[in-house]
Amino acid sequence: MSKFTLIIQGDNHVIVTRHFAAPPEAVYRAHTDPALVQKWLLGPPGWTMPVCINEAKPGGAIRYEWSDGKGAGFYLTGEYKELVPNEKLVHVERMHLPDPTPDNHVETRFEADGAGTLMTMRMTLPDSATRAAMLATGMEHGMEDSYARLEGLIGANAKT
């Protein structure tokens, strides 16, 4: 039933797939129109993206800045390499924490799938250590609410 998958492949790839109930043109637009990206690419509850630069053209800049509204934040920069309207986006990106992480090369495909779209995102990292670090970083910044829940659980267990 899951319409979303995230798998690791080989030494240095991460593959994400997701089905959407909208045509490829709409899903592509939601990935390239900054006003739309700002509405959904947010991570944990309470986080926002005050700065969203997304120049959807070859060589175009990408810059996303996230904030938790309480002074914590981090940002991502990148460049577009190749765009096939409504079909494919190729870009590189890196997180700034604040030191930049090694480049993540990302190819995103949008394919018609029934009345909707199958999106396949293939990330290529320089090596497996970088991939492990990236996944750990994703945990670090995307998981604070999960950690809070876990810490609550651990605290409750420790008392018994």
Next chain:
Amino acid sequence: MDMIDATFAALADPTRRAIIARLAQGEATVMEIAEPFAMSQPAISKHLKVLEGAGLITRRVDGTRRPCRLAPQATDEIWEWLSMLRQALDQNYLRLDAVLADMKSETKGTGK
């Protein structure tokens, strides 16, 4: 605390996650691990003790050095965290579903 709790508690600290990421690149001594951190070696040793207690790292004796490495099962534990990363991404995509639904109704509403 059982082992899975110890793992979560060990990984709930950003310094310890950074140490794990460092050891994912290979074996290292306390001095090498401490280098990128603005922390004393005893402070790092305390973190290493927690990671060792959680079964995430092992240490061997090499003369006067006690280099650390990731425990074989640590990799499995770490990949379990993948399921949590999935959840965070899934939240983004659920929001994207809502954005796409809005786009659809806007198109219908304004006849664009």
